């Protein structure tokens with residue numbers, strides 16, 4: 001097992017391992033990888049700081065909404081309940097929304113892991129590469 005999967009919930013690993021070969025067969029030019037598994041508090045804080053500045057009260061306030069990548073310091077990544085995926089083509093990541101939607105639809109077809117939540121379905125903040133469990 002690769003190091004990136006250490007501490008990641010089994011349901012997410014099963015989900016990924018089921019969907020990956022189906023996706024790659026449909027899109028032979030692409031490889032699907034897990035780009036992020038468990039995240040430390042320090043890593044989460046570094047992400048949380050993006051698009052924010054620390055106020056005099058010690059709290060972080062949004063100063064550039066376009067740069068914001070997360071709205072929480074309590075990410076599911078901290079306790080292994082989330083993964084982020086990436087699509088590699090010609091050694092580059094492709095962030096096309098359609099690829100993530102397609103990957104998500106494979107789960108719907110496999111229809112085995114209803115416990116998975118996709119960040120692309122969130123209303124407030126779309127997080128297309130993100131999949132999590134409760």
Ligand SMILES: [Zn+2]
Pocket residue numbers: 036077082083084127129130131
């Ligand atoms: Zn994520």
